Amino acid sequence: MKLALFGSTFTDRTAKAEEQIYAVCRAIKQYPCELFLPSVFYHSLPQRIRDMIRPLCELFEKLPCVDMAVSVGGDGTFLRTAGAVGAFGIPVLGINTGRLGFLAAINFGDVEETLKEIMSGRYRIENRTLLEMTAEDNPTPFGYSIQALNEVAILKQDTASMLTIHAYINDDYLTSYQADGLVIATPTGSTAYSLSIGGAILSPTTPSLILSAIAPHNLTSRSLVVDDNSKIRLKVESRSRNFLVSLDGQSQVFHEDTALEVRKADYMLKVVKRISHSFYATLRDKLMWGKDVRKQNG
Numbered sequence: 129m130k131l132a133l134f135g136s137t138f139t140d141r142t143a144k145a146e147e148q149i150y151a152v153c154r155a156i157k158q159y160p161c162e163l164f165l166p167s168v169f170y171h172s173l174p175q176r177i178r179d180m181i182r183p184l185c186e187l188f189e190k191l192p193c194v195d196m197a198v199s200v201g202g203d204g205t206f207l208r209t210a211g212a213v214g215a216f217g218i219p220v221l222g223i224n225t226g227r228l229g230f231l232a233a234i235n236f237g238d239v240e241e242t243l244k245e246i247m248s249g250r251y252r253i254e255n256r257t258l259l260e261m262t263a264e265d266n267p268t269p270f271g272y273s274i275q276a277l278n279e280v281a282i283l284k285q286d287t288a289s290m291l292t293i294h295a296y297i298n299d300d301y302l303t304s305y306q307a308d309g310l311v312i313a314t315p316t317g318s319t320a321y322s323l324s325i326g327g328a329i330l331s332p333t334t335p336s337l338i339l340s341a342i343a344p345h346n347l348t349s350r351s352l353v354v355d356d357n358s359k360i361r362l363k364v365e366s367r368s369r370n371f372l373v374s375l376d377g378q379s380q381v382f383h384e385d386t387a388l389e390v391r392k393a394d395y396m397l398k399v400v401k402r403i404s405h406s407f408y409a410t411l412r413d414k415l416m417w418g419k420d421v422r423k424q425n426g
Contacts, residue, residue: 129162129195129196129221129247130161130162130164130194130196131161131164131195131196131197131198132165132188132194132196132198132218133156133164133169133200134166134197134198134208134212135169135200136201138172138387144281145225146177148153148225148236149177149225150180150221151174151239151339152178153181153287155239155243157180157184157200158243158245159247161184162194162253163181163186164185164186164188165181165183165187166188166189167187168271170185175415178205178256182425184358185276188385191218193194194218194305194398195245196219196221196400197212197213197218197220199220199223199225200223201223201224201226202224202227202229202232203222203224203226203228203232203320204377205232207229207231207278209276210397211275213377214258214274214275214397215275215395216397217251217395217398219398220319220338220399221246222234222399222400223236223242224236228414230319232407233405233410236351239340245403251400252401252405253398253399253400253401254332254398255317255399256316256354256396256399257314257315257335257392257393257395257396258277258392259274259275259276259277259280259314259363259393260274260275260392260394261280261373261391262388263382263390264387267383269373269380270378270380274375275375275381276314276317277314277397278314278316278320278321278322278374279309279311279312279320279374279376280312280390281342282310282311282364283372284366284367284368285368285370285371286368287366288369289366289367289368290307290308291306291307291309291310291339291365292304292306292364293307294362294363295360295362296361297312298359299361299395301398302339303349305344305349306344307341307343307344307345307388308343310340310341310342310360311325312337312360312363313338314337314338314356315331315336316332318330318338319411321361322338322340322351325340325341326351327407328351328353330353331407335357337356338351339352339354339360340351340352346406351417356392358392359389359391360389360390362387363377364382366384369383375390386416
């Protein structure tokens with residue numbers, strides 16, 4: 129099996145993070161894999177890890193043809209990995225060495241067992257919806273093609289004043305949000321930014337999108353779930369004449385005259401899951417449903 133290994137390129141990693149990367153590489157080394165690493169990631173690793181994996185890995189600048197991408201880190205690392213490989217149909221396995229780990233769902237303690245299952249073909253693939261955004265007459269408003277796994281967020285920039293966001297669903301006028309912003313989330317993103325502003329949680333493969341206003345002026349404004357084949361058009365008014373658009377944390381400033389369209393991307397991200405994985409068990413664990421935190425703190 130050909131694996132591409134991705135991770136954070138920060139050089140100020142903690143000793144714990146370095147040990148976790150070392151352990152993952154050592155576990156992969158047990159199998160007859162061809163291992164590929166981005167050059168920038170490889171050169172950010174401590175010398176002892178480079179020495180261990182150098183005989184069995186190849187470095188790359190341009191993504192090679194591989195069977196699977198392995199993301200070692202938190203959800204941020206997973207998002208960057210997805211952005212690098214998603215358009216090529218390469219499945220992504222997320223090993224969580226961060227905090228929450230909704231996307232990077234493989235616990236670090238389960239790495240060896242998970243790799244054993246994968247090498248024997250015992251895993252499944254979940255297809256996850258991606259969003260893409262275009263500006264008027266500009267298919268790549270960020271200067272390059274970019275898709276969002278979690279959300280597209282319309283945000284105010286450098287002002288305390290609210291935005292007015294005119295929203296249309298398939299050319300049908302929806303409403304004019306007066307708010308600090310608007311989040312359009314995928315089912316995957318329903319447990320991210322969208323959740324923190326009161327959006328519903330959707331099962332990851334639900335064919336829907338969620339629109340949620342950020343701190344709306346109208347208290348009757350509620351999160352709205354729409355069909356994921358919907359085309360969402362937005363026109364923004366701002367006192368500063370500018371506003372911010374963020375796709376999974378990558379941001380760009382736009383002038384208020386810019387009309388935007390958000391829709392489902394033409395392809396989906398393939399996410400590797402263990403056969404035993406349960407989304408609902410993950411919700412219970414990560415959100416501590418049914419747990420009495422008073423007992424934990426007492």
